[in-house]
Amino acid sequence: MLSVHEAIRIICEQTPTLPAEKIPLTEARGRVLAEDIIADTDLPPFDRALMDGYAVRAADTQNAPVRLRIVGEAAAGSGWRGTLDAGEAVRIMTGAPVPAGADSVQQIERTREGENGETIEIERATSPAQFIASRASEITSGSIVLRRGETTNAAMTAALASFGYANVSVGARPRATILATGSELVPVEETPGADKIRDSNSPSLAAYAELAGARVRRLPFAIDDPALLQKKIEESLQHTDVLVLSGGVSMGAYDFTKTALREIGAEIFFEQVSLRPGKPTVFARLGRTLIFGLPGNPVSVSVTFNLFARTALRRMQGANDPMLAEERAVLAHEVKGAVERTSYLPAQLRTDDEGRLLAEPLRWGGSSDLTAFARTTALIIVPQDVKTLAEKTVVRIVRLPG
Ligand code: AMP
Ligand code: MG
Numbered sequence: 329m330l331s332v333h334e335a336i337r338i339i340c341e342q343t344p345t346l347p348a349e350k351i352p353l354t355e356a357r358g359r360v361l362a363e364d365i366i367a368d369t370d371l372p373p374f375d376r377a378l379m380d381g382y383a384v385r386a387a388d389t390q391n392a393p394v395r396l397r398i399v400g401e402a403a404a405g406s407g408w409r410g411t412l413d414a415g416e417a418v419r420i421m422t423g424a425p426v427p428a429g430a431d432s433v434q435q436i437e438r439t440r441e442g443e444n445g446e447t448i449e450i451e452r453a454t455s456p457a458q459f460i461a462s463r464a465s466e467i468t469s470g471s472i473v474l475r476r477g478e479t480t481n482a483a484m485t486a487a488l489a490s491f492g493y494a495n496v497s498v499g500a501r502p503r504a505t506i507l508a509t510g511s512e513l514v515p516v517e518e519t520p521g522a523d524k525i526r527d528s529n530s531p532s533l534a535a536y537a538e539l540a541g542a543r544v545r546r547l548p549f550a551i552d553d554p555a556l557l558q559k560k561i562e563e564s565l566q567h568t569d570v571l572v573l574s575g576g577v578s579m580g581a582y583d584f585t586k587t588a589l590r591e592i593g594a595e596i597f598f599e600q601v602s603l604r605p606g607k608p609t610v611f612a613r614l615g616r617t618l619i620f621g622l623p624g625n626p627v628s629v630s631v632t633f634n635l636f637a638r639t640a641l642r643r644m645q646g647a648n649d650p651m652l653a654e655e656r657a658v659l660a661h662e663v664k665g666a667v668e669r670t671s672y673l674p675a676q677l678r679t680d681d682e683g684r685l686l687a688e689p690l691r692w693g694g695s696s697d698l699t700a701f702a703r704t705t706a707l708i709i710v711p712q713d714v715k716t717l718a719e720k721t722v723v724r725i726v727r728l729p730g
Contacts, residue, residue, distance in 0.1 A: 335603075347500055353495065364474070367473050373463065379459040385432070399418060401419040411429040475648070480496075502543070507550060507564050509624070511582065571619045577610050602668055610622075620637045635651075654725070655727070677725070
């Protein structure tokens, strides 16, 4: 059976990168950069005061306390244009350019103004460069600040703004269409009648797809009828980059998704992955649209979406890290593996008193246990054919987006 990593490799091979688009900086958070971000100025652009106080020559202050003559003022946004001579000081504010001739700043708390306001007593000696951020000490004009393929976050927004990126080039958001299947489903608004359940996959897939950066369209679910399902899938393929189906991919008498995909001429790349939960995952393509047929169990849906469909959606945007990143954590309780399948077991992360990251496997009743899954923040990876992993083992985990 295909391993998770082979499956992801096949998906990546079939996934095109969408064209870039320019968007306003205010909308850029969470988007994937389609251009390197280059500093268009030195930062700081001038020697900048880090404190309110007095710009002085350190040599003048070595026998502090010393009295210096105030010859001017430098404020943020308007510096003092002269050159400081021996025995002189310039009143300076945080963010103002340090005047020529000065090599240090003494903070106002360590000074005392003379009675006429014309002199200042520096109470303690300064050292050269004290309280000055020197020009280009953060970055030199022309350097790369952020790289194409990185996903922007709020912290990066300030850097983009500093270098004049009022508009920024990012990967276009892929269009994802969500179609749940199953004759047992009723919409969330309804109370399920006999033998029915609410459709939880459509809303949860929509949430995950949005987290993956997609523009999401949710369709009313389809019932398990081969002809109707085929028609619905064909309609769903219009104007979409990724179609995510849930349900109907197992071996049951009413599992029609694969048949429908074959009937409409989609190329099926795989229909099983050695994964628990999520073995009967289907990946196909028709024209330029990628199709994921995910097993209907709500937990399987969340795991397989985030391993497979998310990777495709992120890659379409040009992300250099499209897959969920693996990390390490310490197992809080023993877990069991599966024969011939890699397990991705729902877990909650927490930190213990020593600061170690612990993965607490959730007690769950199998791949349909939504209530336990609601507290999941990560998945513990148990390699295939490993019988058990003991408490305190260092394991690989992935964090679940959320
Ligand atoms: P299937 O993959 O169609 O065999 O479905 C597997 C299990 O998941 C069954 O118990 C279904 O009732 C359940 N299931 C399928 N689709 C959904 C859905 N959209 N929301 C909640 N449960 C579902
Ligand atoms: Mg079904």
